[in-house]
Amino acid sequence: MEEIVEKLRPVVVDILEGFGLELFDMSFTKQRGKWTLKIVIDDPNGYVSIRQCEQVSNEVGKYLDLHEDLIPTSYILEVSSPGLDRPLRGPKDYKRFAGRLAKFWLSEGKVVTGHIGELSEDELKVNTDQGEVVLKLSQIKKARLEVEF
The missing domain is CATH 3.30.300.70 (RimP-like superfamily, N-terminal)
Structure with missing residues (x-):
C-alpha cells in the first residue's frame, strides 16, 4: 500500500x-x-x-x-503532530530547537542527554549535567526532544 x-x-x-x-x-x-x-x-x-x-x-x-x-x-x-518528544531529524531540527532538552543515541551505543547547543558544519555541542559534550553529526544515530518539567 x-x-x-x-x-x-x-x-x-x-x-x-x-x-x-x-x-x-x-x-x-x-x-x-x-x-x-x-x-x-x-x-x-x-x-x-x-x-x-x-x-x-x-x-x-x-x-x-x-x-x-x-x-x-x-x-x-x-x-x-510529532508531539512534545518529537524525533529530531538532523541539523535543521538541531538549529530550530537550540536550547531545548534532547536525547541523542550515538552509533557506538552511548546515549547523551542535554540541552542542544551550538551547531557547526559537522559538530553539535550539547550541554549536559556533566558539562559540554561535542558530538560529531555523523555519530548521531537518532535523536529526540525530551519533555522538560
Missing part, C-alpha cells in the same frame, strides 16, 4: 503549504485490523495546534472524498 502514500504525498504537501505547514511523516498501515492513513504535520514556526490538525484533516478528507478510487478499502484518516 506504499503506492497510496506516494500518490497522496504531493497532494498532502500542497494542502499543508497552503496552511504554512510541513509534512513530517505519512503512512498507510493496518492497525488492529483497520487501515489507517496517518499524516503527521509540523509547523516550522512553533507547535502544531489541534485546530491545525482539524483544518488539514478536513482538506485531505475533502480531497479523498472527491477521489474515492484512490484508496480501494475503508480506512481511518488520522492527522497529528
